[in-house]
Amino acid sequence: MDCLFCKIAAGEIPSKKVYEDELVLAFYDIEPQAPVHFLVIPKEHISGADAITSENSQIVSHIYQVIAKLSRELKLEKGFRIVTNCGEEAGQSVPHLHFHVLAGRSLAWPPG
Ligand code: 5GP
Ligand code: ZN
DSSP, X not given: OOOXXXXXXXXXXXXXXXXXXXXXEEEEOSSOSSSEEEEXXXXXXXXXXXXXXXXXXXHHHHHHHHHHHHHHHTXXXXXXXXXXXXXXXXXXXXXXXXXEEEESSOOOSSOO
């Protein structure tokens, strides 16, 4: 399948890795929007948040556990934001489920 994040998950396209296990990969975003900006993806191809089902939703819980662990290790105690854009109007540009983790600056709410 011609999917950018599947290729990154397989190591076919290099990335700056934050964390990896058999199910997920976390890597720094190529165009950071905050001093800390990494993405967490399932290695399994899921096209987006609208494709989560009872069959594949366990990965979401695992990803949130990984993010919590990384937030402690990277000392993000001042705060961080988890964002998943889904679909065109939300600005999803890569059709493989991913969770942005943003930190290191004050983050506006509501988002633009
Ligand atoms: P989206 O726009 O779908 O919410 O998020 C996709 C993210 O992937 C963007 O923040 C973009 O900068 C990042 N991105 C796109 N291509 C690459 C790449 O080849 N390597 C890395 N590390 N990030 C990428
Ligand atoms: Zn994919």
